[in-house]
Amino acid sequence: MRTRTLFVSFLASLALAQGSCPGGRVPHDLGEVCLAKTPVRVAVLDWRPLEDLLLLGVRPVAGADLADFPKWVRMELPQGIQDVGGRMSPSLERLAALKPDLILGxxxxxxxxxxxxxxxxxxxLYDYLPASGQLAAMRRHFLVHARLVGKEREGERILADLDRFLRERAEELKRKGLSGRPFLLVQAWAREKVYNVFxxxxxxxxLLETLGLKNAWTGKAEAYGLSRVGPEGLVRLVEEHPGVLVFLIAQPENNPLGDPAVGPLLRLNRAQVLPLDPTTWTYGGPHSARVLVEEVWRSVGGVR
Structure with missing residues (x-):
């Protein structure tokens, strides 16, 4: 009898909780959110949720670091999104004045x-860059973003399309004889003499290993899963991996091929440096994942 009473009490409390939270409770990495209804005024404080919502056809009321977003993410920003400052230090006063009903970051x-x-x-708030399993985390967070704005079915369709796209590109690379080909993915900050190796x-x-390519870098990860090397380290990497495909992401002012201390040495080593478009964002959602793979596919067009 006591067990039945406890069970009935549990059901009553559950019903009460759901009644006060008709939109459902959604967990995140610092707690959970209670949704009274599907949010319509969403503020996004990082580029990942901004990208995800735009892909889902949802225009946020606010975002952060909006001026730099188009420089890195190949996605057009619609008009009307209010900038609330930097991603690391958004203006809480400006944010509150916009009266959002959901904040993502x-x-x-x-x-x-x-x-x-x-x-x-x-x-x-979600940890988009865990120490491992970042591809699985990207998929999981995208679906959560979709659920939060009432677009879960659309989110599932987008991920299914991405999976199909990755399979097709993997088959095409296999037909080109590039399966198993070693690569290095490098993001250049040539002015600071720093090169991030993924x-x-x-x-x-x-994502690139999903295509059948093989990451040749075995160095220890630092922040965000990256290793950092200087100009000499970058040249040494190429020397130690003859024939490696070096996929390079660099803003125009940070291109190492224009650095007299690096460019000539890379050419001397006949490195296969394959520049990707500067707006190839490596920390985004399904949209940026597709852009990255398309850029890699384009860049290997002449590789033998």
């Missing part, structure tokens, strides 16, 4: 602000 940039953000509106635990590397 990244634990690494806005985690310390979670208490303040939660007082403005229900807030969901380890196998990064989203971008996981």
């Amino acid at each position: 990244y634990t690494g940039f806005q985690g310390r602000l979670y208490p303040e953000l939660s007082r403005i509106a229900p807030t969901a 380890t196998r635990d990064t989203l971008a590397s996981e």
